[in-house]
Amino acid sequence: MARSIALLVAAALFATSCGQDPGSAVTLDFFQFKPEAVKTFDRIIEDFEREHPGVRVVQRHVPNAETALRTRLVRQDVPDVLTLNGAGVFGELAAAGVFHDFSRDRVAQVVNQPVQKILNDLGTFGRGEVNGLPFASNANVVIYNKDLFARHRVEPPRSWAELIAAARTFRAAGVTPFYLTLKDAWTALPTFNALAANLAPADFFARRRAGRATFLSAYPQVTEKLKELYSHGQPDRLSRGYDEGNRAFAEGRAAMYLQGSWAIPAIKGLEPAFELGTFALPAVQDQRLVSGVDVAVTMAREPRHPKEAMAFVEYLMRPEVMKAYAEEQVAIPPLRQAGSPVLREVLPYFERGRLAGFPDHHIPLAVQLERLLQRFLIDGNSRAFLTELDSEWDKVMERRS
Numbered sequence: 001m002a003r004s005i006a007l008l009v010a011a012a013l014f015a016t017s018c019g020q021d022p023g024s025a026v027t028l029d030f031f032q033f034k035p036e037a038v039k040t041f042d043r044i045i046e047d048f049e050r051e052h053p054g055v056r057v058v059q060r061h062v063p064n065a066e067t068a069l070r071t072r073l074v075r076q077d078v079p080d081v082l083t084l085n086g087a088g089v090f091g092e093l094a095a096a097g098v099f100h101d102f103s104r105d106r107v108a109q110v111v112n113q114p115v116q117k118i119l120n121d122l123g124t125f126g127r128g129e130v131n132g133l134p135f136a137s138n139a140n141v142v143i144y145n146k147d148l149f150a151r152h153r154v155e156p157p158r159s160w161a162e163l164i165a166a167a168r169t170f171r172a173a174g175v176t177p178f179y180l181t182l183k184d185a186w187t188a189l190p191t192f193n194a195l196a197a198n199l200a201p202a203d204f205f206a207r208r209r210a211g212r213a214t215f216l217s218a219y220p221q222v223t224e225k226l227k228e229l230y231s232h233g234q235p236d237r238l239s240r241g242y243d244e245g246n247r248a249f250a251e252g253r254a255a256m257y258l259q260g261s262w263a264i265p266a267i268k269g270l271e272p273a274f275e276l277g278t279f280a281l282p283a284v285q286d287q288r289l290v291s292g293v294d295v296a297v298t299m300a301r302e303p304r305h306p307k308e309a310m311a312f313v314e315y316l317m318r319p320e321v322m323k324a325y326a327e328e329q330v331a332i333p334p335l336r337q338a339g340s341p342v343l344r345e346v347l348p349y350f351e352r353g354r355l356a357g358f359p360d361h362h363i364p365l366a367v368q369l370e371r372l373l374q375r376f377l378i379d380g381n382s383r384a385f386l387t388e389l390d391s392e393w394d395k396v397m398e399r400r401s
Helices: 002-017 035-051 065-074 088-095 113-120 146-151 160-172 185-199 204-209 220-230 242-250 261-269 306-316 319-329 344-352 369-379 382-400
Strands: 026-031 055-060 081-084 133-137 142-145 256-258 276-279 293-299
Touching (some): 026 065, 026 306, 035 055, 035 306, 065 081, 081 088, 081 306, 113 293, 142 146, 142 261, 160 220, 185 220, 185 242, 185 369, 220 369, 261 276, 276 344, 293 306, 306 319, 369 382
Parallel strands (some): 026 081
Antiparallel strands (some): 081 293, 133 293, 142 256, 142 276
16 A cells, blocks of 8 residues: 555656646746747747746747837846847947846856957946857848859959959959949948948047047048948839849849848748858958847846746757757858858858957937938938938937936
8 A cells, every 4th residue: 555655746746857747837928029039939939948847938039129128127027038139239239237246257258258248338237247149140231143253253352442453353354343222221221330340440439429539530431431332233223122133133233242141041041043151241361251149138137037048048058059049040150160061151250269349339329310311322422321320329419418
């Protein structure tokens, strides 16, 4: 009889330990902002839950993620674990003390420190804090058609002069040098960022916020080179948008595409009959690659389940998980040694730490940089563009003070 009771108790304990009672599991609220990565994170969650049978992770993805998150924050309903784009909104929320400080956690030691600095520079709650971890990086690159380059004996350019010479070679051969998509104003930002990060002073935004510099004084070279590049696009660039650009490039209708690594999955999905290549826009001799944290991982400053939330963050930040995500989403794992064939032509910039963050992430959205850039690339008036950019910046800063 005693043996039977013992067997029943053992069976009950076994069922509990195997997670048979769903009510005993801790549920984590995981806020995830990328629609194209929902299935990828579903698989990651499934693997995590297999290792942690006492934890259930509920992925929440909604349209307009930043607006949805702000609404939740107003209700003081901070998700346990979050992914966000490493841009201005992340910096604002980090500086407001919404996110955990990882600076003393071992999980913060696995990432490439120049990439971590790009994220930290957007904003932190306190000096020395680390309020988010880079999970996947992107690269602000020029995508090129390797077949067209080989056919016309053009090498990937390493200087501005070589880039313009390549554009002229293609034009003379009847090939569109750059496919441009100004119908969608934001598509001018990648080129603007690549030029601004390398041609404007490194401390420009600190000086601009202090009122000691202006776009008009620091950005003339940026706008002139931007205008020069856009003169080598196709005639209908004002009526073509991003999706049309991806398709046109995949069909071989241009030698180069002024976009970033985020466009590669869409282009590959259209099954181009040629190999894609990438290179950093060669603005200056000692150029830096503009890269952002495409996905930052963080958690609430005071999570409801701190132990379980940290366990999930640590799982996400495992090198093998980051590399698998990067392969599937055509990103770059921001590890000390990336070691990934994805975008291999620009990986040396990560390995040498020759990186710069996106300048436009430091320009408030209310300035409407996209709209101003679009108009400049239509009318070509550099002085008017930079003067209005300064004016809009000052208006936003005055409202914030």
